[in-house]
Amino acid sequence: MARIEPRTLKGFRDYLPEAMIPREALIETARRVYRSYGFVPIDTPALEYAEILTGKGGEESDKQLYRFLDHGGRDVALRFDLTVPLARFVAQHANELGLPFKRYHVGPVWRGENTQRGRYREFLQCDFDTIGSESLVSDVEMVLVIHDLMRAIGFEAFVIRVNNRKLLNGVLQKLEVGDRAPAVLRAVDKLGKLDRAAVEAEIVREAGTSAEQARLVLEFATLRSSSGGEQERVLEVLEPHVRGNELAELGLDELHQVVGGARDAGVSAGHVRVDVSIARGLDYYTGTVVETSLTDPEGASIGSVCSGGRYDDLASLYTAQRLPGVGASLGLDRLLTAMEELGLVARRGSTAPVFLAYFEAARLGDYLRLASDLRATGLGVELYPEPRKLGAQLKYADRRGFPLALVVGESEWAANRAQVKDLGSGASASVPLRGADGGPSPELLAALAPR
Amino acid sequence: MARIEPRTLKGFRDYLPEAMIPREALIETARRVYRSYGFVPIDTPALEYAEILTGKGGEESDKQLYRFLDHGGRDVALRFDLTVPLARFVAQHANELGLPFKRYHVGPVWRGENTQRGRYREFLQCDFDTIGSESLVSDVEMVLVIHDLMRAIGFEAFVIRVNNRKLLNGVLQKLEVGDRAPAVLRAVDKLGKLDRAAVEAEIVREAGTSAEQARLVLEFATLRSSSGGEQERVLEVLEPHVRGNELAELGLDELHQVVGGARDAGVSAGHVRVDVSIARGLDYYTGTVVETSLTDPEGASIGSVCSGGRYDDLASLYTAQRLPGVGASLGLDRLLTAMEELGLVARRGSTAPVFLAYFEAARLGDYLRLASDLRATGLGVELYPEPRKLGAQLKYADRRGFPLALVVGESEWAANRAQVKDLGSGASASVPLRGADGGPSPELLAALAPR
16 A cells, blocks of 8 residues: 655644643643633634734735635635734624633644744744733733743743833933834844844934934833842833833833832742833834743743733724733743753653553453542552553553552452552552552552652 | 724634633543543644545545645645544654553644534544554543543433444344445444434445345344443343354454443443444444443433544554554533533633722732732632722622622721622621731631632
8 A cells, every 4th residue: 555654744743742741731830820810711713714814914924824715715814823813802702701801812823934943833822811901900910920820830030021112112202213113122122132232233224313312222221120129229210211201201100000010919029120121023012011031041041931011902903992901922832941941841751640550461350440449539540451561561651751650460469469669769669459448548549649 | 994894704613701611621621531541642733734634534524624735835734633643643753652652632623514514614622542552451441531531520421332343343244244334334323313114224225235134233233221230131132143253252252341341440330331233433443432422311412422432553544553542532512512501511701719809099009919819829819900999890790700709998908807799699708808927817718718
């Protein structure tokens, strides 16, 4: 028979269990944190009318769309993010949803990107947004969600950098380059990558400012705290730069409230930092903007793992109703990379903590019952399906990364004993198999308890 | 500005929170049960080379494929199930995976079906399979997983119907219609929908059997227990019908072992039933086959909510390695329908149990801190983002379906008290706000504890 070569498309990838287990765990952690703030899940179709998706994304994302005619001749495309579908969704269901509406959404998106840049053409997004309120409480909450999430994952050395687009735009107005804000901010966004002189030259070249204007822009953009404990001082330092411009003053006041709200909620000062160099793209955001980075040496080069901000009007393409909102997006792939580099991920191919060897064929019923009884106590148990030699089974268990193996041979069945093997250390303990009530003995349960 | 009408494609749907919350909970339950047996998660791309997907599905699924040329001119398509991608995946990664390989996979699939049949063109599948072992232990485990899952969801009145394709095919051989097995079984599959005489006529007409052969086929196919407690008797009744045909005898022996294994593991007799009328499609399965249905009046018409079986060779299109396996697929949509009909789903638009009203604007820092302190104890708390009138906030909380509201006004802040309102009954209790350690008081935590 002619065989078909098993392969995935360029830019697409399979997730093997060793990669999928931590990914699932990370998504579950994110969901748990989102829910603890009252965010609710939604889902939308992968395929949408192309006109819905091409409306907003801009030329770059239009070019990357997976777009085709369906069976009914409709012009359709795969979604390239979860924000455009959210806008369509809220516009379509506004009456049923009620406002404010706090949603999270986890799902794949597709972009026909150039894979030479190390990008994948299919990746998972994991967003949360509060729609329909202009209150800064929702901005504070975005910071709190990111903070709780980072800690729930196991990160301690991280910082959420906060800025405000009104502050930036107002200061640019003051410097009389407000009309060239996009080009200026595009250059400022490169501050982490290029040195200051290069960014200054780029502002002059790309935005057509004077050298003095470019210098003043950078003087402002680099006003940030060197340590985490001085947010109040940083905000004071910004004060003279904004004075006299209403928009900048408003932005600074908002920044004050967001940083203060996070502190009031108990976030330690080291985890939130004002950083006026953060612009986060060009058109979309209108108020608070945030980026999150790891601060230990292993994580510092990974870039922002969670970014977002406030926007004035989510769905103007689809509805006359003005829908302001604020939200952020988790960088799942970057987070997983960081978790691996920091040793927060156990690379293992098992989900159950206990491996139960099956090697007395005639005892199958007993093995099945034992596994069921252990599962009924909440313990995950994988029973090997074939009565092979113990050594082969333990090799399988070891390869899969099971922490514990439970071994019950004929003599043990007869004597009501069980061996619990620690597959990490190789240590082995013999304990009673069943207790007085006929169920797994307390000693067995203690020996198998997760550490 | 010209607006775009916000709408979804025909055959596609949005999940609003009221529908998505129980769907997420159901998937989490399934994952938890799968993991408790050692199944591990994988993921594969939504898009595959079309040749991978068209290889196996047959004409019907080829016609329903969402297929197009991508940016690089590749002939690609959206997957229509999770089984073909599993076959491709196992063939491609066999060396890394090791056998036996027990995987689960939850993900969307797409079929351009006729929506007039009430079908959706995008739906979620939730499969589990054990690849690489011929041991019937894996067949037993499939039954146990379904059993545990149904009970974990909250169903008690259900039955897992078990049959064996070797038994069916052997009996058809004995009746000298083995060469027409597909047409015969297609008719037998209709036994639940058509009456016996109609099915008998269809066998004669479609498979070209004699009337006597059709009668004998149906005599066999309707040999099943009327009550759940008589599996051993049913197996005895089948005995004379299989005698002399090796394949049928083997099938009956396997059926014995699967039903016996489930009983040994502690499954009550009422939850597993031999049903020799179950054929489960035509080409794919080669041994054990199962269907699961609800037995109470509200659920009986819903059809099989979890079906599967054993197959000899998963990936012959992609590899020379023979890969037998056994597994099943959850009918998520049917299960959700059944859960609703049986009242197992609370239709609510909230994920956090506690709604915290915010109506003393000057106390924002205190509200933020209180919410954080409660979340730190593991309690989900949604803080309303705007200091609106209490009535409007409670209306929002009620509409969202929050069970409890926490109300702290200025006099309460001053007196260190809090009001806990039960939004179901309308009852209200006043408790101390903070305890001696400065955290939420034990009385407050008790009043907010999930019931």
